[in-house]
Amino acid sequence: MVTNKLKDRLLSRTSNLAEKVDAAVANRPADAPARANTMPAQLGAFRLEAREYQERIQKLTDELEQARKAGGAMDVPLADLHEVPGRRRHKSPEEFAELRENLRNNKLIHPVAIRARLEGGFEIVSGHWRTDAYRELGRATIRCVLDEGSEDEATVGAFYANLLQSDLTDYEKYLGFKDIHRRFPDATHTSMADSAGVSRAAVTKLMSFEHLPQPVLEILQARPSLLTANYGLELARLTREGKAERVVEAVNQLAAGKIDQTQAVKFASADPVKARPVTNAQTVKIKAGRSVYCSMRTASKVLRLEFQSEEDAQAVQEELRALLERRAEIVKTAQSSESEK
DNA sequence: AATGGAAGCTCCTCGCGCTG
DNA sequence: CAGCGCGAGGAGCTTCCATT
Helix, strand or coil, rough: CCCHHHHHHHHHHHHHHHHHHHHHHHHHCCCCCCCCCHHHHHHHHHHHHHHHHHHHHHHHHHHHHHHHHCCEEEEEEHHHECCCCCCCCCHHHHHHHHHHHHHHCCCCCEEEEEECCCCCEEEEEECCCHHHHHCCCCCEEEEEEEEECCCCHHHHHHHHHCCCCCCEEEEEHHHHHHHHHHHHHHHEEEEHHHCCCCCCHHHHHHHHHHHHCCHHHHHHHHHHHHHCCCHHHHHHHHHHCHHHHHHHHHHHHCCCCCCCHHHHCCCCCCCCCCCCCCCHHHHHHEECCCCCEEEEEEEEEEEEEECHHHHHHHHHHHHHHHHHHHHHHHHHHHHHHHHCC
């Protein structure tokens, strides 16, 4: 199946990215995030910090490892499970309801895959919907297993796989790319675009959500579909130009359903919101008998010709070209005589 | 080289007016 | 009056050029 091939291709690119960036991170000098001033102090602080993190990771991983040896899985309190943005796969409300009802009566076949977090608790690698279902069913714990593979593989892989689903909102895509960028600070828009199979401009556009005012991001957190990246980009630009207040007000009105996205941008840019741009377009229909042969539309400097068939358009093209070349010649001689004066 | 921004293209949707 | 076609604008995307 084509889709699967594409998915495999993207996922394989994804693992490449993880390796590449891992390698880049490994090659980076250890004092990159330097805080101390002297070299020995930098190294000392770095080693202490690294050891501390290492110990915490080891402790949490050991607990899960023990559980796995004991029987492969452990019951984890739902309150200890945390979601990582961009990792959840899409599911319709109907599909979720089906899953929940299934789990109400049957026991969990596939345990939730989790990984220990530095800040405590566990992050869900896969099984977000199963966890949600258990929460709705009022259960206290859920069966979990320690995930294999690296954290980055899990996040990046799940996100890029999700990206193939068009029903992910632009804001959610932004959260995913942002998370990847947080994990791989060396990743550029270009490299992420390559891995995701989208254009670089698309990534840049999505990342523009980053520059929106905090209140707008909070609204989007609750309603991710409110703003698409095209308009997010415009509003981010206006925010940078110092119109953050107008942007927030515009998004509030957008959220209230009073205006659409285009009007929101106009409103935020402080331009008077015109009801509708005055169009002075004129359309002339050239008829062949009773049917329209060609519809000719003139608006400012645009002339549009629409024929009934491709053949008609082709047939006229050569004649029009000759006409336009003659006109261009006239304009040219007029220009040269003008410059001689 | 990376990123930002403008412009243009295409597809889609919706309202309006014409026609049978 | 229902069905249809058309016009116009919205939305989503890419490409190209400018800027950092």
